[in-house]
Amino acid sequence: MNILVIEDNIKISDNISYILKNENYNYEISANGNEGYDKAISNEYDLIILDLMLPGMDGFEILESLRANQINTPVLVLSAKNQVEDKVKALNLGSDDYITKPFAAPELLARIKTILRRKYDISSNIIKMSELTIDTNKKEAFVSNEKLDLTQKEYDLLEFMAYNKNKVVSKIAIGQYIWGESLDLFTMSNFIDVHISNLRKKIGTISNKKFIQTKRGLGFILSEDEE
Amino acid sequence: MKIRTKLTLFFTAIFFVLILSLSLWYQYRLFYVLRSEALKNIEMFLKGFMDFGHGGFRKVKNLDEFIIRYKERINRDNFSKMLSRRTWNILYDKDFNIIGQTPLAAEFPLQNIKSYLTQKYFTAKFKSNSEYFKSEKETLFSDYKINLEYEFYTDKDNYTFYCIGKISEINIGNEKAYLAVLFPDNKNRLYLDKTLINVIFTLLFSMCIIIIFGLFYSKYSLSPINKIISELNNISEENLSKRIKTYKNNKDEITEITLSINNLLERIEKAFVMEKQFISDVSHEFKTPIAILQLNIDNISNNPHLSDDEIDKITSSLEILYSLDFLIQKLLYLSKLESNLCKFNPETISVNELLTAIKNNLESIAEVKDIKFVLNLKDDILKINGDKDLLYIALSNIAENALKYTDNGSVIIEAEKVDNKISVIIEDTGSGIPKNKIDRIFDKFYRIDTSRHDGKSFGIGLTISKRILDIHNAVINIESIENVRTKFIVTFQSL
Numbered sequence: 001m002n003i004l005v006i007e008d009n010i011k012i013s014d015n016i017s018y019i020l021k022n023e024n025y026n027y028e029i030s031a032n033g034n035e036g037y038d039k040a041i042s043n044e045y046d047l048i049i050l051d052l053m054l055p056g057m058d059g060f061e062i063l064e065s066l067r068a069n070q071i072n073t074p075v076l077v078l079s080a081k082n083q084v085e086d087k088v089k090a091l092n093l094g095s096d097d098y099i100t101k102p103f104a105a106p107e108l109l110a111r112i113k114t115i116l117r118r119k120y121d122i123s124s125n126i127i128k129m130s131e132l133t134i135d136t137n138k139k140e141a142f143v144s145n146e147k148l149d150l151t152q153k154e155y156d157l158l159e160f161m162a163y164n165k166n167k168v169v170s171k172i173a174i175g176q177y178i179w180g181e182s183l184d185l186f187t188m189s190n191f192i193d194v195h196i197s198n199l200r201k202k203i204g205t206i207s208n209k210k211f212i213q214t215k216r217g218l219g220f221i222l223s224e225d226e227e
Numbered sequence: 228m229k230i231r232t233k234l235t236l237f238f239t240a241i242f243f244v245l246i247l248s249l250s251l252w253y254q255y256r257l258f259y260v261l262r263s264e265a266l267k268n269i270e271m272f273l274k275g276f277m278d279f280g281h282g283g284f285r286k287v288k289n290l291d292e293f294i295i296r297y298k299e300r301i302n303r304d305n306f307s308k309m310l311s312r313r314t315w316n317i318l319y320d321k322d323f324n325i326i327g328q329t330p331l332a333a334e335f336p337l338q339n340i341k342s343y344l345t346q347k348y349f350t351a352k353f354k355s356n357s358e359y360f361k362s363e364k365e366t367l368f369s370d371y372k373i374n375l376e377y378e379f380y381t382d383k384d385n386y387t388f389y390c391i392g393k394i395s396e397i398n399i400g401n402e403k404a405y406l407a408v409l410f411p412d413n414k415n416r417l418y419l420d421k422t423l424i425n426v427i428f429t430l431l432f433s434m435c436i437i438i439i440f441g442l443f444y445s446k447y448s449l450s451p452i453n454k455i456i457s458e459l460n461n462i463s464e465e466n467l468s469k470r471i472k473t474y475k476n477n478k479d480e481i482t483e484i485t486l487s488i489n490n491l492l493e494r495i496e497k498a499f500v501m502e503k504q505f506i507s508d509v510s511h512e513f514k515t516p517i518a519i520l521q522l523n524i525d526n527i528s529n530n531p532h533l534s535d536d537e538i539d540k541i542t543s544s545l546e547i548l549y550s551l552d553f554l555i556q557k558l559l560y561l562s563k564l565e566s567n568l569c570k571f572n573p574e575t576i577s578v579n580e581l582l583t584a585i586k587n588n589l590e591s592i593a594e595v596k597d598i599k600f601v602l603n604l605k606d607d608i609l610k611i612n613g614d615k616d617l618l619y620i621a622l623s624n625i626a627e628n629a630l631k632y633t634d635n636g637s638v639i640i641e642a643e644k645v646d647n648k649i650s651v652i653i654e655d656t657g658s659g660i661p662k663n664k665i666d667r668i669f670d671k672f673y674r675i676d677t678s679r680h681d682g683k684s685f686g687i688g689l690t691i692s693k694r695i696l697d698i699h700n701a702v703i704n705i706e707s708i709e710n711v712r713t714k715f716i717v718t719f720q721s722l
Binding site: 009011012014015016018022057063077081082100101102103104105106132167168170172173175176183184186187190191194195215216217218219 | 516521535
C-alpha cells in the first residue's frame with residue numbers, strides 16, 4: 001500500500017510515518033501544498049492523508065483540483081478545524097473521511113484501514129482472530145460462528161479494537177473514536193467501562209477466552225492469546 | 228407616536244390656526260362692513276326724513292309744531308306705505324314718552340330705550356307674533372314686494388328677528404325730543420350666519436384634505452427611512468457583508484445616515500471576522516501541539532517493555548492531555564457563545580424528548596457508580612421554544628455534574644408545568660453546595676472546596692449551561708443543603 005502524507009508539521013508527519021511504518025505501509029511525506037499536489041497528480045497512491053492548513057495550496061484546493069482532474073485516490077482529511085461546516089465542505093469536495101486534531105494513533109489507523117478495506121479489499125472485509133470474527137461490511141461480530149447481539153456503540157468499540165489488534169488502545173483513543181471530543185474525562189471513562197464490561201459479558205456467554213484485556217489504567221488490548 | 232403622525236399633526240395644527248385666523252378676520256370684516264352699511268342707511272334715512280318737505284323739520288319753531296309735522300309725515304300715505312311698513316320710527320318726548328310712531332313700532336315696542344341713548348347704535352331682538360306677519364303679508368307687504376321671510380326673517384320655531392337702530396336727540400329751541408329709527412337687520416344676520424357655517428365647513432374640509440395629504444406626503448418623505456429599517460432587519464450575523472443601498476445623486480440627511488450606518492456595519496463586520504478568525508487561530512495553535520503530544524504518547528505506549536510505573540505515567544499524561552484538549556474546546560465554545568458566534572436556531576422542542584435523550588445518554592454513569600437515576604415526567608406534553616442542541620448541552624452538563632458529585636443515593640430529573648412555566652428539576656443526594664457559594668458555581672473554574680484538586684472542579688460546564696440558559700431567558704434556581712442534597716430548578720417559558 002502506497003500512502004501520501006501531505007502535512008506541514010514535521011512532528012505530526014513523523015508520528016504518522018511511525019504508525020504507518022509499524023503497519024508496513026509504504027509512504028511519502030510532503031510538507032508543502034504545491035509539492036504534495038504535484039506528487040499526488042503524477043504518482044499513483046492508494047491513499048492520501050491531507051492536512052487542511054498548508055503552505056502553498058491549502059487542503060481544500062488540493063482536494064478540489066484532484067477531483068477535478070479525475071484523480072479518485074481516497075483522501076483522509078486531517079484538520080485542527082472541528083467546525084461542522086469544514087467537515088461538510090471537505091466531504092462534499094470528495095474526501096473519504098475527516099479526522100480532527102488531536103487524534104489518537106489507533107483512531108488514525110482504524111480510519112486508514114476502514115478506507116483501504118472499503119476501497120480495495122472488498123474480499124477481505126472480515127477480520128478474524130481465532131474464534132472471533134468481525135464482518136465490517138455487515139457490521140456484525142461472531143464468536144465461534146455464533147452471532148453477538150451488540151449495540152451500535154459496542155460494535156464500533158469491538159471493530160475499533162480489532163483494527164488495532166494486539167496493540168494497547170487507550171481509553172482516550174476509544175472515547176475520541178466513538179464519541180468524538182464532546183465528553184469530559186469522567187463521563188467518557190464511565191461510558192467506556194460500561195461498554196467494555198457489557199462487551200466482555202456478551203463474549204463471555206459464548207467463549208471462555210478473554211479477548212479483551214485491561215492494560216492497567218492505560219486502556220485495553222484485543223488479542224487472541226491469553227497472557 | 229410615529230414621526231409620520233407627528234409631522235402630519237404638526238402641519239395640520241399650523242394650517243388650522245392659519246385658516247381659522249383668516250376666516251375669523253374675514254368674518255369680522257364682513258360683520259363690520261355690513262354693520263356700517265346698515266348704519267349708513269339709518270343716517271341717510273334720518274337726513275332724508277328731517278330734510279323732507281318745505282325746509283324739513285329744521286325750520287320748525289317749537290316742539291309742538293314739530294310733533295304736528297311729524298304726525299302728518301308718518302301718516303302721509305306714500306311715506307307710510309314706503310317706509311313705515313318696514314321701519315320703526317318713534318318720537319319720544321324728553322321723558323321718553325311716546326309721542327308718535329309707525330305701525331311696526333307700535334306692534335313691536337322697544338324696551339329700555341333710555342339705555343340705548345348713550346350708544347352710537349343698538350340692536351334689538353323681537354319676538355314676533357306670527358299672526359301679525361301672516362295677516363300683513365296679504366295686504367301691506369305684497370304691494371311693495373317685501374320679502375317677509377328675508378327681511379323679517381322669522382325662524383319658524385322661535386319667531387324672533389333682529390333690528391339695528393339709532394336714537395338721536397332733537398333740540399328745538401329750549402326743548403328736547405328723541406327720535407328712534409330701527410331697520411330690520413335679519414338679512415345681514417342671516418348672511419353672517421351662512422358665511423360662518425360655510426367657514427366652519429371649509430375649515431373641516433380643508434383639515435381632512437391636509438391630514439390625508441400630510442399622511443401621504445410624510446409617508447413619501449419618510450419612505451427612505453422605512454426602506455433602511457427593513458434592509459437593516461434583513462442583516463444578520465450570516466450576511467454582515469450586506470450594505471444599505473445609497474442613491475448618489477441625492478445629498479439629503481437620509482443619504483448621510485445610510486453612509487454612517489454602512490460605515491458602522493463595516494466596522495462591526497471587521498470585528499466579527501476578527502473574532503471568528505481569532506477563535507479559529509487559537510484553536511489551531513492549541514490543537515496542533517496537543518495532537519503531536521498525543522501521537523507521541525500513543526506511539527510510546529505500544530512499547531512492550533514498559534514498566535508498570537511508566538504505564539501509569541503515560542496514562543496520566545494522556546488523561547491530562549485529553550482534559551486540556553477538552554477544556555480548550557469548551558473555552559472556545561464559551562467564547563463563541565459569549566461573542567454570539569454560535570448559531571442559535573430556535574424551534575419548538577419537547578422537553579420530555581430532550582430529558583429522555585439526556586437520561587439515556589448518561590445512564591451508564593449511574594450504572595457504574597451504582598446510584599439511582601430516575602426521570603420523572605409529570606406532563607405528557609411540555610413544549611418550549613429553544614435551540615435543541617444548545618439546550619441539550621446546558622441540561623446535560625447539570626445532570627452530569629449531579630452524577631459526578633453523588634456517590635450514593637439518587638439523581639432525579641423531573642419536569643412539570645405550573646401555570647405558564649415549565650420547570651426542569653435536577654435533584655441529587657450529593658455533597659451539596661454551601662449557601663455562600665451557590666452564586667459562584669457558575670463562575671469559570673470555580674471549586675467549592677479549594678483544597679481539593681482531584682480533577683472534580685466544576686470547570687466550565689456550568690458556565691456554559693448558564694450562558695445557554697440565559698440566551699433562552701430561562702431562570703436557574705439552586706436549593707442546596709450541604710451533604711444532603713442539591714436541587715437545580717431551571718424554569719422556561721412554556722409555549
